[in-house]
Amino acid sequence: MTQVPAELDAEFRRHAVQEGLFDVSFGIAESPVGDLLLATTQVGVCRIAFDPDPERQLDELSTLFGSRVLGATEPLEAAVAQLDEYFRGSRHAFELPLDLTAVTEFHRLVLDRLAEVPYGTVTTYAELARDAGRPRAARAVGGAMNRNPIPIVLPCHRVVGADGSLTGYGGGLPRKETLLTLEGVSL
């Protein structure tokens, strides 16, 4: 079968983006914690996944944001650049528009508080629950962290157990450890 030349494939994707013909655009970015799948809507970044296999992510993105899901890197350039700066240590805060329309109100509230946890520090699930105005919801906060759609940018790796243990992480504990070490947190 005749294969579509790479240049033509790229040109089609570029034209589609220029015309705004996408609900979600996604791409793969390399990082010190492994390849990441990044996705953005026209509103902002909507997904960072440690599992870079698009097939496993696309169905969910399509259901949440619309079926015009297209691989295209242009809309992700700012996110890729800022992540690169973060991993090089020159960026301590992200300035990216985010699309959190697919999360519940409580989840959103927790993520908003999470976004305020400074670089190089940690907080606990209980503190975050208190900050979110739900002091008895530490366990629910843990669940919300586990379902964080935009890890790293929304720093759920900075949330630890009351005794200082790493407890858990959606991307696996070794990644959490790497990210905290990168930020200079002594474990």
Place this chain on the structure above:
Amino acid sequence: MSLPPFELLYQRHRDELYGYMCARLAREDAADAFQETFLRALRTYERLEHARELRGWLFTIARSVLADRGRRAATRPVEVPAALADTSAAPVGADSAAHTADDPSLAELTQGLPRKERAAVVLRYGFDLDYDDIGAALDSSSDAARQATSSGVRRLRQQLTPDAESSGERKPASRKVGHDTGTC
């Protein structure tokens, strides 16, 4: 059934659809038509009510893109260079139609035909469309498209070999044309 992510649909059918265009158009035109097909698909994807026959849907768009290109080619004024003006040596009638869609000789050969016949001949033999698609492209029926194509070919024969027509000389049997003429 909900629509699959467009990326998966694109990956599944892009090579086949590109091959389809390459079989009918020269490389550059095939690339344009390929892009146009998928851009049109993206423009209307959200409005689809079900996920059945998505491949057929894509190829319907592809045929529509080809038909539009054929229509434009058929109505485009062609300036015939003096060296090409003498078409008496050209092949005749349907046999002559073994041209790719971008072959200017078909446009030149047919420029004396009435508009509808010219469009039908170009779409049939230049773009390899079937009569249903030609009818759709020309806002008429499949039968009318067949008739217009047939009249166009007959008129070409008369124009190019008037002696043969009047003497009742038999032409060689027409052969099926327009397949696998691509250059991708």
